[in-house]
Each structure stands twice: as structure tokens, then as C-alpha cells.
Amino acid sequence: MSDKPLIDTVDRLIIKATQGGLPLVPRPYHDLAKRLGLDADDVMARVRRMLDSGIIRRIGAVPNHYRLGFSANGMSVWDVRDADIQRAGKDIGALDFVSHCYHRPRHLPDWPYNLFAMIHGRSRAEVEEKAKVVELLLGDSLGAHEILYSTRILKKTGLRLVA
């Protein structure tokens, strides 16, 4: 899956300059444009294009789940029959309590799971309740599953572009 949409050097510069956040000033795009030596209208047009093409998923306030009380972070992992993975992924990705849903390869014998769904909850019991919904959705397509809780965040930085 490497049909990468086209973005040019200027687009990359804009992404790089905004990944730490937009400045909290009345005219943030102008501020950004000035720093990059660009025209503000051009910056807005480029951001619009990247939003439309899906390179930028959304722009807005990015909350910190932990600080909001969603301290149970469960990486639920599922062994789904290969023939069913597309349907299962779409169903589970559409659940509002799943923040990420990815198909990844198994790595036997260490790792039998091929579908990852990140579930956030205020407690482990809440995460497990939500995982039950996933289990029901998967039905017969499912082999084993587990929920891996994080016990410590050892490093967390936003996406860094190594340009």
C-alpha cells in the first residue's frame, strides 16, 4: 500500500511547521506563511488541498486522552480469518470507541494477531466491555484475542517528518 499521494517540498514544509501545532495568534496562517517565506493564501490553499486529498485527516484541537480521564489504554489484538479481514476491519474501524484500527501481518510463532484496535476507556472494565462489542462483531471470523494494556509511556512525541 504505497500509492502515496503527491505532495511537494512546500507541502512538506507546511506539515513540518504545523505538526507542533498552529500558533495561538489571531492570524495563524499568516504567521506560519511569514515564517516560511510563503504567501498566506497559498498556505491555506495547500492545506485545503491536503485535507481534500486525505493527507491531512483533520485540523483541530488534539486532546490528551490521559488528562481527560481515559487512562485505560487497551491495544486489543485479534486473530481474524484472512478472508474476513476487510469486512471485519471496516466494521470495527467504524466503532466510535476505537481510535485506531489497523490490519498488520502476523508474526508466527511469536505473534498470531492480524487486527489491531485501540480502545480507550476510563477503566479496564470499560475497555473490556467495549472489547465485547468487537468480539460480537467478529463472530465466527475470530480465533484468539487479547488486550494489551500500557503500563508506562516511555516516549511520546507527535509525528516527526524526517525530511
Add this chain to the structure above:
Amino acid sequence: MSADLSSLEEKILNDYQRDFPLEPRPYDRIAGCVGITEEELLETLGNLQNRNVVSRVGAVVKPQTVGASTLAAMKVPKNRLREVAEIVNSFEAVNHNYEREHSLNLWFVVTAPDEQGVKDVLKEIENQTGLKVIDLPLVTSFHIDLGFDLKW
């Protein structure tokens, strides 16, 4: 650990995780919608950031569109966890690293300009730690990222 939010803060957080206005004065637009001044909105957002309730106001970029990345996992003996985590964290290419309850107890994301760059980092981590790294690259992303609903 949970942050107390005013009803205004909660509204801003819930309603503006997406569709941030693309116009010269976006904060003024939002302020108008929630019934406060631009200055008050900027202050509120600054305050949310200082308390780390909001990590930033900005773009969320789709993975794999700019560069390559993978999810990697390692089985680290308990008594080496700190040392190994330090080695892993020392790579600028590593941007998330979690300890998880599992025999595979260290999970991290590696991002690089291309796939070879990712492979090189994984190899280097194996060399420096003497431990195997399991590479679980993304095949398909199913999630339609609409933000995080605070009202659950």
C-alpha cells in the same frame, strides 16, 4: 489525573477537534460560534495547552503518506527494560514507546523517510540491544478519524 473542564472548555474540545476554519482569522470564527471574544478563545486554548489537556491545535496527518513507518515489538527481560527503553528512545525515528503487559512488553513506532530507513533503524536497535525486534508494518488502516468524542 483527570482534568476538570469548564463547560466552555468541554464544548470547544468536543466541537473543534476537526473542521478548524481555513480562513485568515480562524480563532475569531470559533469564538463567534461559542459566544466569546477572539482574545478569550486564545486564552482558553493556551490554558488547555498549558495544562496538557490539549497537546496542540493542529493537523493530524494520515500515516504512511509522508514517509514510512512501522509498529515494532520486543520481548525485553524485566531487569533490562530501562536500559533497552533508553536505547530505543535515543533514536529520533522512534516517536511512541510504550511498556505493555505481555511477554512482548515493549511496543514502539518507527518513522523514517522510506521503508529502508525504517528497516535500518530496527536493525540498529537489534544490534545495540542484542534482542530481536518484531516488525509489524501497516497493511491497511480502517479507521475514519473523526476525533475523540468526550460525551461517551
